[in-house]
Amino acid sequence: MTSNANRPEVLRYTAFSGEPEGGNPAGVVLDATHLDDGDMLAIAADLGYSESAFLTALPDGLDGHEGRAYAIRYFSPKAEVPFCGHATVAAAIALAEEVGPGELVFSTRAGVVPVSVAEVDGTVRATLTSVEPHLAEIDGADLDEALAALDWPEADLDPAFPPRIAFAGARHLVLAAATRARLADLAYDFARLEALMHRLDLTTVQLVWRESATVFHVRDPFPVGGVVEDPATGAAAAAFGAYVCELGLVPEDAVLTLHQGEDLGRPGELTVTLRTGDPRIRVSGAGTRIG
Incomplete structure (x- = not known):
């Protein structure tokens, strides 16, 4: 398990609201390369949010999205979940601040989830496309x-x-x-x-x-x-x-x-x-x- 001193930065975003006091907060770790399952669960439990998202870049891309493709995992304070929409939106908006708005693609346990991030009337919005329901x-x-x-x-x-x-x-x-x-x-x-x-x-x-x-x-x-x-x-x-x-x-x-x-x-x-x-x-x- 990674020591506290070596843990990556944990960002905090809210999704489905343009105000920090609204929507659903999520923890976001943009580089979880060196975290194991215990680390991710511990971070999620410490935050206490319903879910936190942990990303790892996929250098070879996914579905033609070289440089904008990521593996993503989601942990609640109790366990890993296969897919989380609000943490996906939070992670996409956090990523857009690093790499710019546009098209992203996430590899989740449930399948591949494309996400588009754009600024609309001064507000940053993300749109995810689900796996087949x-x-x-x-x-x-x-x-x-x-x-x-x-x-x-x-x-x-x-x-x-x-x-x-x-x-x-x-x-x-x-x-x-x-x-x-x-x-x-x-x-x-x-x-x-x-x-x-x-x-x-x-x-x-x-x-x-x-x-x-x-x-x-x-x-x-x-x-x-x-x-x-x-x-x-x-x-x-x-x-x-x-x-x-x-x-x-x-x-x-x-x-x-x-x-x-x-x-x-x-x-x-x-x-x-x-x-x-x-x-x-x-x-x-x-x-x-x-x-």
């Missing part, structure tokens, strides 16, 4: 257990949005609340939900409420990462984009706005873009350095 049914007994852990009566669910497990780099259980008040009232059994999520290999539970045809409010319990709630969740946003697209709940070509973090006092905004003929989901957001 898919949906899965959830067993009735498992759904009952999830609702019991959340203390959500089944009658409080929106019947227009059937429960599903959605994947776009990581697995998320999608549950839709019938009212904004139901979404706002989140006090769940941490250990009980954590146990179920480990058994089903879930990264978060994506709780949503539909405000309008293309505007949603979302929350993401994340007990498997040692965090009660994730303030802004790009991986879950991508999974949700796949969910609404496959079930025909929005038009094939749609731009969705997801509001997250309001109930935590860290408001963030995620833009989810769906394209006809391309199953991959684009998730965009602003980001900025913290401190």
Whole structure:
């Protein structure tokens, strides 16, 4: 394990907000070449953010992106996760400050994730393109257990949005609340939900409420990462984009706005873009350095 004196600089960025007090903070290590798994987990635990990103440059490039290709790994305070959207956005914006805006490509445990970084009206934004997504049914007994852990009566669910497990780099259980008040009232059994999520290999539970045809409010319990709630969740946003697209709940070509973090006092905004003929989901957001 690397000594504290030899550890690389750990940057702090927030994703899905242009303000340091909003969005979801992530640690970013731009050169993790000499870190082992224990080092990365220790850094993530010390920071206490829902995830931190650790990058290693790929000199030979990836998919033709010589000089702008990186292997990236993500650690929560408890464990490594296969993919994390907000830490991807944070890492891309941090990299853009070093190598300039433009196209980047990340090799993740879930697959190759292209990211584009650009300045829009004075704000730096990153857009990631997910791996190919898919949906899965959830067993009735498992759904009952999830609702019991959340203390959500089944009658409080929106019947227009059937429960599903959605994947776009990581697995998320999608549950839709019938009212904004139901979404706002989140006090769940941490250990009980954590146990179920480990058994089903879930990264978060994506709780949503539909405000309008293309505007949603979302929350993401994340007990498997040692965090009660994730303030802004790009991986879950991508999974949700796949969910609404496959079930025909929005038009094939749609731009969705997801509001997250309001109930935590860290408001963030995620833009989810769906394209006809391309199953991959684009998730965009602003980001900025913290401190």
